[in-house]
Amino acid sequence: MTGWQEEKTTALLILENGMRIEGRGLGATGHAVAEVCFNTAMTGYQEILTDLSYAGQIVTFTFPHIGNVGANDEDIETLENASGSGAVGCVLKADITNPSNYRSAKHLDAWLKEKGIIGIAGVDTRALTALIREEGLTNGVIAHAPDGVFDEEAIRNALAGFKGLEHADLAADVSTAKTYEWKQGRWVWNEGFSAIDNPKNHIVAIDYGAKANILRCLAHEDVTVTVVSASTPAKDILAFNPDGIFLSNGPGDPAATGEYAVGIVKELVDSGKPMFGICLGHQILALALGGKTVKMHQGHHGANHPVKDLTTGKVEITSMNHGFAVDADSLPAGINQTHISLFDQSNCGLAVEGKPIFSVQYHPEASPGPHDSHYLFKRFLDNVRSVKADA
Numbered sequence: 585m586t587g588w589q590e591e592k593t594t595a596l597l598i599l600e601n602g603m604r605i606e607g608r609g610l611g612a613t614g615h616a617v618a619e620v621c622f623n624t625a626m627t628g629y630q631e632i633l634t635d636l637s638y639a640g641q642i643v644t645f646t647f648p649h650i651g652n653v654g655a656n657d658e659d660i661e662t663l664e665n666a667s668g669s670g671a672v673g674c675v676l677k678a679d680i681t682n683p684s685n686y687r688s689a690k691h692l693d694a695w696l697k698e699k700g701i702i703g704i705a706g707v708d709t710r711a712l713t714a715l716i717r718e719e720g721l722t723n724g725v726i727a728h729a730p731d732g733v734f735d736e737e738a739i740r741n742a743l744a745g746f747k748g749l750e751h752a753d754l755a756a757d758v759s760t761a762k763t764y765e766w767k768q769g770r771w772v773w774n775e776g777f778s779a780i781d782n783p784k785n786h787i788v789a790i791d792y793g794a795k796a797n798i799l800r801c802l803a804h805e806d807v808t809v810t811v812v813s814a815s816t817p818a819k820d821i822l823a824f825n826p827d828g829i830f831l832s833n834g835p836g837d838p839a840a841t842g843e844y845a846v847g848i849v850k851e852l853v854d855s856g857k858p859m860f861g862i863c864l865g866h867q868i869l870a871l872a873l874g875g876k877t878v879k880m881h882q883g884h885h886g887a888n889h890p891v892k893d894l895t896t897g898k899v900e901i902t903s904m905n906h907g908f909a910v911d912a913d914s915l916p917a918g919i920n921q922t923h924i925s926l927f928d929q930s931n932c933g934l935a936v937e938g939k940p941i942f943s944v945q946y947h948p949e950a951s952p953g954p955h956d957s958h959y960l961f962k963r964f965l966d967n968v969r970s971v972k973a974d975a
């Protein structure tokens with residue numbers, strides 16, 4: 585071993601099966617209960633931890649070098665107007681190395697502290713990942729005490745009181761409270777975030793915990809995005825007279841979002857506007873169309889997930905982050921499965937026959953991840969343009 589065991593234990597990870605893992609603490613202090621998942625991406629730890637879809641979760645990074653490109657203010661996926669934050673904790677194999685990257689503004693440890701994220705290093709993340717693969721997503725509590733003194737009873741009680749993510753409605757907790765306009769485009773090397781001048785299209789994005797790069801990818805397609813809260817009534821959304829409606833990603837159980845999400849989306853589907861949903865937005869759309877969602881065994885969290893587009897036969901490598909999935913068999917007639925995961929054949933996309941409405945389970949905006957699926961933003965805007973041309 586590397587000798588870390590000789591150092592004092594300043595962090596704990598306790599799982600619901602009773603497993604107690606000792607390590608070295610990072611970032612914020614205190615303790616946090618959440619669902620423990622693993623992410624296999626080799627890049628983008630800052631984007632992952634600030635993705636609001638990870639609210640209520642602790643991320644185990646299977647990639648060992650976390651923190652070596654430091655932290656900055658640009659690679660943050662949480663929107664400024666969000667009401668909540670993303671992952672509550674992270675589990676690392678190795679200690680954070682000193683940052684070495686021209687974009688680094690800060691050491692990851694300091695950044696974690698600032699964001700209130702608790703970390704534990706020195707964990708056998710392979711074994712933890714294997715455990716989650718075998719036993720499924722598990723609840724856990726992560727604790728960090730720099731002096732090594734833990735109130736283990738309080739920590740274990742907190743874990744015992746955590747009900748898990750199934751039936752948890754978290755989108756309402758993280759959505760924006762106010763309506764605002766978004767005009768920033770994608771990040772371009774050597775230039776930074778691009779400005780979108782006089783966009784010709786207008787999309788209303790329902791924010792269930794949206795990632796910033798989704799809004800940038802939409803804006804990049806010549807779009808002004810109006811971002812509205814998850815509970816904005818359909819009539820208020822339609823009052824903007826948008827060219828299209830976007831349903832964002834977000835945390836928690838899609839089936840727990842009830843009337844404020846599913847009911848609103850049902851009304852929007854009937855409006856005939858072009859619609860596009862990503863991840864939680866895909867799941868909510870499926871529920872609104874009469875389908876069902878299920879909790880997955882281990883979930884999909886990574887940046888190398890192969891997906892087949894059944895409409896073109898093409899395979900794309902995608903970024904994923906979900907613990908629930910649409911049950912393809914539950915989709916009523918007229919709602920077609922358009923994409924499947926080549927890892928486990930689970931549903932990854934749907935389209936409404938005869939209407940410009942579609943959605944995907946994965947993350948075409950990447951951030952982090954490959955850009956294979958950027959075409960979906962174009963597909964959405966092609967729908968928008970053709971509906972406008974016909975009007």
Ligand SMILES: NC(=O)CC[C@H](N)C(=O)O
Nearest residue numbers: 637833834863864907908
């Ligand atoms: N990225 C997301 O939107 C996640 C959706 C949902 N919370 C899930 O875990 O399946």
